[in-house]
Amino acid sequence: MARHVVVGDLRVQRIDRKDGRRSWTIVWPEGSLHTEADRFLREHEGSGTQKTYAYYLVDHLRWLERECLTFGTVQLRDLERYMGIVGAEIRMPLGEPWRVGKRPYGRSALSTAAACLKGFTCTKPLSASTASSARSSTSPGCRHGWTVVGRSSVTRSRRCPRTRWRAEGAARRHPKMLPDGAREKLLQTVNAARDRLVVDWLADGGLRIGELCGLHLVDLHLRENSACGECRTPHLHVCHRPGNPNRAEAKTKHPWQLERGTVTGGLIKRVSPAMVHSYFEYITTEYPRGTRHGMLLVQLHGADAGQPWAPVGARRMLGRAGKRAGLGLVKPHAFRHTFTSAVLDAADGNTLIARDAGGWASAAMVDDVYGHVDIHDPVFDAALRTVWGEGR
Template sequence: MRVQQIERKCGRRSWTILWPEGTVHVEADRFLRQHDGSGTQRTYAYLLVDHLRWLERECLAFSAVQLRDLERYMGMVGAEVRMPLGEPWRVGKRPYGRSALSATASCVKGFYLHQASLGVNVELGGKLDGTRLPSRVDRHRSLLGHVKTAMPANPLAPKGPHRRHPKMLPDGARERLLETVNSARDRLLVTWLADGGLRIGELCGLHLVDLHLRENAACGECRSPHLHVCHRPDNPNRAEAKTKHPWRIEHGTVTGGLIKRVSPAMVHTYFEYLTGGEYPRGAAGHGMLLVQLHGPGTGQPWAPVGARRMLGRAGKRSGLGLVKPHAFRHSFTSAVLDASDGNLLIARDAGGWASAATVDEVYGHVDIHDPAFDAALRTVWGEPK
């Protein structure tokens, strides 16, 4: 079995699962159609095909799968379960991390609940369709958490509290990268990732009309220079913003989307890029901000994979090792938290997070190299500060 990408006439993409002979896996396709047109469909397709391959190996029909089988599968891909697992699965591949395990649990639960709604293995669907009391995080995430008496629970999801420790950029990474990169476009990329906290898909998906880099722009939604992150699933470089805020164009002006402030350095690198001869004025035709500078695709939209490779090469040349775009976002959010005395709402809005609870989970912990933290430990240890 394999995942098949489907190109639509409107420019949108969908994903389904095919049998080896090329026919559509009907049960998987019906489930994936529920998430048509979203990034979730692609993620679920790749997670589900692995599970379906495992079912084939175990000779398990959908009607015969038990909750213990699903728990065993979660153990196969990296979850902590206390039971015999049988033959190894995904030999030679790393186990899933916490986020991938949570996504897998949601995908598998959703697939079997969909099967149960069609009358297949209703007993398993009942065991998966559990509830729990709303937690403090639920109340932070949504006002509905205050009035709901029960929240959906997933017996396959990873258990216990979890605090992520994101990988930050090394000290001085921005300056060393700016000295290493070879073009105004690449300097723009580094500066906008560092000062804007943008995801790489958001940055590569920007159009020129999304940029309002002067005071009191015509959109009237922000007095300061800013940009609008708009979700466009039909971008020619396949760059998509994760957030899907509604937006529109009225009289040539973009309104809505996710509004993010821009720094003077971001404005400077933008004009350096556009006036330095690298951007093919009038020749692009697509209106996107970042374009390829070399090769047969010169002037065409720059794909996120190209930006990642450029950063990786620049990081190795500057002695920083492999630099990933998302490390800029981690460093940006952590710096905003430090500058705002830990204000989660400011960090949430500056980074475009959906929830302050997510910011608290990922970034709301003390830096072990913080001077106050160091002084407190030295006091406990009885050493001079």
């Protein structure tokens, strides 16, 4: 089954597969595939990145169509001009306005758009002049040399041996972190034990909302020396399951398996005492009996009570709670940024520890860093316990 969202002439097409998975592509008005875009998006099949890139890419393709630019005639200067139109600081004539009535992209959106255009441009043939310009302005093997820097600027980089467009120079403290005291205010505002669990697990676990809503009860090993034998302290296993009934799935795809009722593998994340406490409060007071889906978070009211809770429900709950608490709109990912920043502070800026504590796989976080730390390493353990408040 396919559904579409119209964006001008070209449109983003969502495809619902029989096994519950979704994929995204771009089609022409008559419904035929945009071949080059589909080829690029297929490289990101099964990940949330595919949907994000589809919407950034369809905007770029519509702009190319308006400018009467083809893949054989587009120049690096044209791509720079497009980035300037959507919000980057580019010193050149930009031409007619684009995205009228919409805000320019912020730093994060510019970085994502640059990564999308970089990947897409690498999958299609460049004109000879464009390739020549790229070779003369970048290191060997690097076809484009754009670097997104600062809050909303794009510059040309002449030293880019590995990446083509990459984010750098961003402040370690993410501008979209939670306000001070937000966790305590939210815990005082929410009414359900389930919602308190969401706040505690996002705050202390650094989980993505898709990871949290995609957890199954068998993924939770909340007692010491669990049967999996992979972590002696309370922990959980983040497992990528594309067929979850609530369509929640982990972004990372670490191998995992379920054998004799015990999960092994996946992304292992340590669990704080507060997370354990909120879990048992929720399970003993609100979790319905007789559920067969085995998922952790469920709907508490209405006709679908007892069914798996979708990420959109968790987002809406946090949004409402944030407004009641006077915090404005609270987004789940703000917990993740706050968690990572707190771990960095506790670990004296050790990005390797922060990467593994939060389960980050972003090149912006781990570029030039190799290997993994032991999750029982004293420094790693001390950093987590400081973030959880046990060191005070």
